[in-house]
Amino acid sequence: MEPGDDDNHGLPYPLEPTIPSGPPERTREQPRTMSRRDVLFLDHAGNVDNPYAALEHIDTLLLIDDSDSMQQCWDEVGDILRIIAPICIEYDRDGIDIEFVKHRARGYYLTSRSGYNHIGIFKGRLDMHDSVMGIFHNVIPKGRCRMDKRLASILDPYISEYEVHVQRSWGKNLLAPLNVIVISDMQWDADEDSFSTLTRTARKLDILGAPPYQVGVQLFRVGDAGREVTQDTVKFVDDKIWKERRVRDMVDMTTWTGTPGELSPEGTLKVLLGAVRRSIDYMEV
Numbered sequence: 001m002e003p004g005d006d007d008n009h010g011l012p013y014p015l016e017p018t019i020p021s022g023p024p025e026r027t028r029e030q031p032r033t034m035s036r037r038d039v040l041f042l043d044h045a046g047n048v049d050n051p052y053a054a055l056e057h058i059d060t061l062l063l064i065d066d067s068d069s070m071q072q073c074w075d076e077v078g079d080i081l082r083i084i085a086p087i088c089i090e091y092d093r094d095g096i097d098i099e100f101v102k103h104r105a106r107g108y109y110l111t112s113r114s115g116y117n118h119i120g121i122f123k124g125r126l127d128m129h130d131s132v133m134g135i136f137h138n139v140i141p142k143g144r145c146r147m148d149k150r151l152a153s154i155l156d157p158y159i160s161e162y163e164v165h166v167q168r169s170w171g172k173n174l175l176a177p178l179n180v181i182v183i184s185d186m187q188w189d190a191d192e193d194s195f196s197t198l199t200r201t202a203r204k205l206d207i208l209g210a211p212p213y214q215v216g217v218q219l220f221r222v223g224d225a226g227r228e229v230t231q232d233t234v235k236f237v238d239d240k241i242w243k244e245r246r247v248r249d250m251v252d253m254t255t256w257t258g259t260p261g262e263l264s265p266e267g268t269l270k271v272l273l274g275a276v277r278r279s280i281d282y283m284e285v
Contacts (some may be wrong), residue, residue: 055091065184067145073223089120202247
């Protein structure tokens with residue numbers, strides 16, 4: 001077993017120090033809620049003049065693959081973050097959350113917070129650990145990528161919280177929709193069913209009668225390995241997984257095909273909202 005795979009203290013590198021990444025008013029134990037009417041409003045949020053308006057109503061979480069295979073495209077990931085992170089921060093009033101597949105923030109075993117929360121709330125001079133790029137540059141890719149397990153650690157608690165809030169409010173209040181943007185070369189551990197968590201989450205949301213955009217997962221493929229993923233895999237993840245496994249379509253896949261530092265406005269929009277807005281999912285990039 002590789003160090004860190006069982007979520008013990010044998011992580012592939014030390015836990016990194018960080019100051020609190022936002023105010024304590026909202027934590028994982030105190031999630032942001034919205035009325036059902038406000039959540040349903042997402043069907044209409046955003047227009048030609050401001051297509052990113054829907055981000056104001058969604059909690060955005062960046063999940064970055066920091067396994068060993070990502071070393072060759074780590075600079076590429078940095079270029080992408082420089083483009084999409086400022087947009088997310090501008091519209092998400094609670095700030096965005098950043099998680100890594102392997103890396104854990106300092107204090108993880110005391111607080112159970114594996115990543116960095118509410119990035120972008122603080123104004124003025126920021127500590128390097130309170131900025132997206134400061135956090136990113138402090139992480140070194142190492143180890144295997146157990147993506148399904150990592151997604152489970154994020155999505156399972158969210159679904160549990162969602163179910164509790166629906167029951168307590170008699171369906172009148174819902175958790176703010178969650179948009180998970182996964183940046184990876186798709187070189188995931190072959191021992192896992194890579195899509196079991198996504199399937200389980202989609203099925204549970206169907207059972208609970210959640211809005212179609214309550215959870216979205218955008219898989220953003222990077223690096224040469226990511227661009228070489230077979231078309232059969234791409235079609236299965238992007239369009240067929242929900243048909244073959246008879247669950248809702250909550251997953252979108254986008255491939256970084258441009259040169260580092262370049263991402264078209266259409267491509268940026270698809271990365272940020274393609275998993276929660278079907279009209280954007282089908283957009284040509």
